[in-house]
Amino acid sequence: xxxxxxxxxxxxxxLADPTRRAVIERLSEGPAAVGELAKxxxxxxxxxxxxxxVMEECMLVRSHKxxxxxxxxxxxxxxxxxxxWMIEQRSIWEKRLNQLDNYLLKLKEKEK
Amino acid sequence: xxxxxxxxxxxxxxLADPTRRAVIERLSEGPAAVGELAKxxxxxxxxxxxxxxVMEECMLVRSHKxxxxxxxxxxxxxxxxxxxWMIEQRSIWEKRLNQLDNYLLKLKEKEK
Numbered sequence: 001x002x003x004x005x006x007x008x009x010x011x012x013x014x015l016a017d018p019t020r021r022a023v024i025e026r027l028s029e030g031p032a033a034v035g036e037l038a039k040x041x042x043x044x045x046x047x048x049x050x051x052x053x054v055m056e057e058c059m060l061v062r063s064h065k066x067x068x069x070x071x072x073x074x075x076x077x078x079x080x081x082x083x084x085w086m087i088e089q090r091s092i093w094e095k096r097l098n099q100l101d102n103y104l105l106k107l108k109e110k111e112k
Numbered sequence: 113x114x115x116x117x118x119x120x121x122x123x124x125x126x127l128a129d130p131t132r133r134a135v136i137e138r139l140s141e142g143p144a145a146v147g148e149l150a151k152x153x154x155x156x157x158x159x160x161x162x163x164x165x166v167m168e169e170c171m172l173v174r175s176h177k178x179x180x181x182x183x184x185x186x187x188x189x190x191x192x193x194x195x196x197w198m199i200e201q202r203s204i205w206e207k208r209l210n211q212l213d214n215y216l217l218k219l220k221e222k223e224k
Contacts, residue, residue: 005130012128018117021197028204074205079198085133086195092140093186 004081010058011082019043020051024074027061031073034063116193122170123194131155132163136186139173143185146175 014020019041026032026040038048052072055061060079063072126132131153138144138152150160164184167173172191175184 005133008133009128009130012124015194016121016124016128018121021117021120024201025204028201028208030208076202076205079201082127083195083198083202086191086198089136089140089191090188090195092137093188096140096142 007058007078008082008085011060011078014055014058014060015082017051019048020055023051023055023072024060024079027072027074031071034070034072037072119170119190120194120197123172123190126167126170126172127194129163131160132167135163135167135184136172136191139184139186143183146182146184149184 015024022041023037026037034049034052037052038045041048052061052063056063058078059075061072062075063070065071127136134153135149138149146161146164149164150157153160164173164175168175170190171187173184174187175182177183
């Protein structure tokens with residue numbers, strides 16, 4: 001599915017940055033105002049806003065305005081997509097290793 | 113842990129490319145010779161080798177020579193590191209959503 005693949009590219013690209021991962025860690029615990037988020041990072045506000053914009057673009061976070069304050073919250077859907085890809089790969093190689101284990105076990109039993 | 117964080121940066125960066133993900137998908141099923149891997153991708157060999165080198169640098173794959181053939185295989189350890197980070201985030205927000213659910217349920221029961 002080319003669309004899923006493009007989405008997964010963007011999610012992994014977003015997660016490759018430690019600031020953006022730290023934002024996700026914070027938002028996992030609940031929504032936060034942009035000011036509250038920004039003050040945790042020793043970074044100029046425009047650079048920090050750039051990170052948030054990358055995250056919003058690939059739909060890992062969403063924001064809305066409440067009065068004069070912009071609130072960010074996590075959108076788990078895209079994270080799940082990337083996690084699903086990883087779990088799928090793991091299940092394939094774990095299955096293969098189990099088959100190898102079984103084969104070696106049978107070989108050992110034959111030797112007895 | 114700065115070391116883990118640097119490793120996770122590199123793993124997510126590696127996974128952000130569809131060719132490199134396709135190589136992992138192939139290697140999940142078992143080791144493969146470089147020639148066999150390369151022929152699945154419509155790409156000049158030097159570019160393809162560059163992808164393999166990125167993957168070997170962040171220890172997602174390893175290679176060894178058997179005669180004149182270089183064989184690549186998957187190293188699951190680094191993938192697990194990145195997967196662990198994702199699962200940790202999910203467990204935090206799922207716990208928070210459950211707490212919210214319980215709170216709303218109690219509120220509803222009080223209203224009855």
